[in-house]
Amino acid sequence: MLSFKLFFLTFFLSFLFSFSQELRSFVKYDFKNDKVYNLKLKELKDSLNKNSTSKLERKIADLAFYYKDWDTAIDFYEKVVLNAPKGDSYFRLSVAAGRKSLEVSRFYSISYLGKTKSALLKALEFQPNNPLFLRTAIEIFYEIPYFFGGDKEFAKEKAALLYELDPVEGLMAKGYLNEKEENLVLAKFNYSKAIKLILKEELEFVLNRERRDLAYELGRVTADFEINDELGITSLQFYLKNYNFIDNIALEWVYFNLAKISIKQKAMQKSKIYLEKALEIKPDFKQALLLKKEIK
Numbered sequence: 001m002l003s004f005k006l007f008f009l010t011f012f013l014s015f016l017f018s019f020s021q022e023l024r025s026f027v028k029y030d031f032k033n034d035k036v037y038n039l040k041l042k043e044l045k046d047s048l049n050k051n052s053t054s055k056l057e058r059k060i061a062d063l064a065f066y067y068k069d070w071d072t073a074i075d076f077y078e079k080v081v082l083n084a085p086k087g088d089s090y091f092r093l094s095v096a097a098g099r100k101s102l103e104v105s106r107f108y109s110i111s112y113l114g115k116t117k118s119a120l121l122k123a124l125e126f127q128p129n130n131p132l133f134l135r136t137a138i139e140i141f142y143e144i145p146y147f148f149g150g151d152k153e154f155a156k157e158k159a160a161l162l163y164e165l166d167p168v169e170g171l172m173a174k175g176y177l178n179e180k181e182e183n184l185v186l187a188k189f190n191y192s193k194a195i196k197l198i199l200k201e202e203l204e205f206v207l208n209r210e211r212r213d214l215a216y217e218l219g220r221v222t223a224d225f226e227i228n229d230e231l232g233i234t235s236l237q238f239y240l241k242n243y244n245f246i247d248n249i250a251l252e253w254v255y256f257n258l259a260k261i262s263i264k265q266k267a268m269q270k271s272k273i274y275l276e277k278a279l280e281i282k283p284d285f286k287q288a289l290l291l292k293k294e295i296k
Contacts (some may be wrong), residue, residue, distance in 0.1 A: 008182040025253040037067045045108045054083045071099035087126030094119035117149050131169050134162045138173050188225045202252040207238045216249045223260040252278040
């Protein structure tokens with residue numbers, strides 16, 4: 001019995017560590033010290049106290065989501081879906097809970113992951129063919145172990161559906177699953193197919209899709225799999241140019257991947273500039289420090 005408990009604890013801790021590491025590139029924001037946000041939040045809450053409406057609850061939830069105040073966003077989206085259930089409200093509740101799970105201790109994160117999963121399933125009930133919802137479901141259900149409600153087969157089914165609805169996103173999702181299964185040859189094959197489809201379209205149209213992370217993802221994939229340097233640089237620079245407060249990926253990771261592509265192109269001076277920019281943002285960025293050491 002003791003050995004089983006020890007196994008469970010080890011498994012639980014390793015799962016939470018690996019899940020948090022997967023999403024390590026996400027942005028965090030110090031909303032507590034943002035005077036503009038806190039003033040807006042107070043004004044809306046004061047209005048809500050005088051006249052409680054679903055519309056005001058949604059405004060508070062959306063404001064908190066924008067400023068990455070996940071606790072407030074979760075609290076108010078839960079009220080919103082109770083009074084006016086809609087797919088996009090459930091989806092935002094799922095995202096807020098998922099992001100919060102990365103900011104708390106490993107033991108506490110499991111309850112947030114439960115909210116993430118259940119809200120995402122509700123979102124899919126309302127909009128089963130929404131590509132953004134599907135791509136998120138693929139990642140969430142693949143990452144969470146079966147023990148805690150994950151379902152790898154469900155993730156694969158949704159990747160197949162996504163491919164039918166949107167071949168580019170579907171191939172990117174399949175490549176992602178291949179990576180998780182450490183089948184890097186097949187991952188590169190699917191990513192390459194996605195990029196070939198993209199090159200047949202207007203690139204800016206592709207990068208302007210609803211899932212803003214696609215531009216970063218293309219850059220990261222080209223850097224890791226050495227598929228198409230120019231597309232990678234264009235995608236990452238597009239992400240930088242259009243970057244705004246609501247985006248998910250921390251900028252140091254964008255510069256890091258630009259540095260990797262520059263090294264492959266033997267543009268060493270450019271790579272050093274990109275690495276310096278990454279380290280200006282995050283001086284203890286381990287991957288950038290290691291890469292900087294290598295190119296010396």
